[in-house]
Amino acid sequence: MTVELSPEFFASAFVGHLAEAGAQDLLEVARSWQPDLILHESTEYGGYLAAECLGIPHGALDIAPMAPYAHPVVTEELNRQRGKLGLAPVSDAWHTFRAFRAGVVPEDFYPTDSRLPSARYYQVPAQSAQGALDPDIAQLSTDRPLVLATLGSNATRLPGGAQTLLETIVETLGELPVTGVVALGADRDPRQWDGARPDNVHLTSFVQQELLLRSSDLFITHAGFNGTREALAAGVPMVAVPLFAEQSHNAGRLQQLGVGTRIDVQDVTRNSLAEAARNVLEDRSYRSRAQGLQRRSHALPDLNRLVEDAAALVA
CATH class of the missing domain: 3.40.50.2000 (Glycogen Phosphorylase B;)
Structure with missing residues (x-):
């Protein structure tokens, strides 16, 4: 929870x-x-x-x-x-x-x-150390919205490793008309993933998040501040599933600003997550408000x- x-x-x-x-x-x-x-x-x-x-x-x-x-x-x-x-x-x-x-x-x-x-x-300047985008991700289908999902570097260290939540995210994206990219965590080999493997969802251990956000339509995130900041700088709306620390406060603020919606872990189901993702993708006001914050980010010194x-x- x-x-x-x-x-x-x-x-x-x-x-x-x-x-x-x-x-x-x-x-x-x-x-x-x-x-x-x-x-x-x-x-x-x-x-x-x-x-x-x-x-x-x-x-x-x-x-x-x-x-x-x-x-x-x-x-x-x-x-x-x-x-x-x-x-x-x-x-x-x-x-x-x-x-x-x-x-x-x-x-x-x-x-x-x-x-x-x-x-x-x-x-914050873009991280040049991230290198070029993974070629496999670059070649993914472009005829559907791109959804990036990650729970951050600490999620796999939580009790249970956030396995159930990751499984729900993968299964939900598999049922939506999107192209999904799910980062399982730097120490998780996707070849050893024993959950669902939908054809429209690419599983990876690590993703060049800042690079990929620039071409993403939706970010499913735990609402850690660094990822939140990167998504806002890229003008990407979010579905926030906070885990711990101040993430719940970040998620609440995203919802207040109208650049995302929040679902607490205990309320995440395939239905609730799919509904939230569809709502943010289909309601263009989320994207417009996120892009407004993006413009203001770009105006900063x-x-x-x-x-x-x-x-x-x-x-």
């Missing part, structure tokens, strides 16, 4: 346990290194705490826009960690990002109440601009 990221768990694990250890390590390194700035990932609070102790500028690269940063229990835990380091409490729930936050999706993706004056937004903007914090 879909596991929701609760504010209590986020506060305890990320703002508490991990941040406390990370801050101590960074402060030890800083004694000799003496950094002028700490730029940390948005869910990594150790960098923020260390910078506050050192009295130096700090900012965040936002890798999880929908995490519960502003929840009161998160602020409470943040102040508990600040107290341990002799720092005064803060009342601003967005204090961690107030000086500088670097987003890698358009501002439109963010709910209105989490759009900060300090935020800057960038487009390149990620390299982040260096200049971060340096301005020190100046």
Whole structure:
């Protein structure tokens, strides 16, 4: 079933346990290194705490826009960690990002109440390391919509390896008038797949996702942020089946924006998945809204601009 990221768990694990250890390590390194700035990932609070102790500028690269940063229990835990380091409490729930936050999706993706004056937004360059597209995929039929489905690199490590969900996805695509590509996971050899093998569904262990999304009509995804970002940059609407972490929040936001629809794992059947896929494929408004976000993504400055903007914090 879909596991929701609760504010209590986020506060305890990320703002508490991990941040406390990370801050101590960074402060030890800083004694000799003496950094002028700490730029940390948005869910990594150790960098923020260390910078506050050192009295130096700090900012965040936002890798999880929908995490519960502003929840009161998160602020409470943040102040508990600040107290341990002799720092005064803060009342601003967005204090961690107030000086500088670097987003890698358009501002439109963010709910209105989490759009900060300090935020800057960038487009991530295409990954040249992916190489050329798999020739077998390039030769697939072009007379039907192309649907890409993947559950990410961590899905096969889950209890049961998400096998049942993958089987449902493959069987569902086999019943639809589409050309399907299903990435089973980097450690899953498609030759050893013992589930259904519909003629219109290509099974692979790995797919050059960013490349293939450019020519896809629909993305069935677990709504991890990186895949979500890549799909939006390609203007591809989604059917989101969140598994864990903040994926459920990402999926909910996609549905709010009208660029996708959400189905929790426990509600996935061949019928429900087929209905969702047909709806997104046939209702052109999903594609139009996704392409709107794509255009706004393309209007953002390149990620390299982040260096200049971060340096301005020190100046």
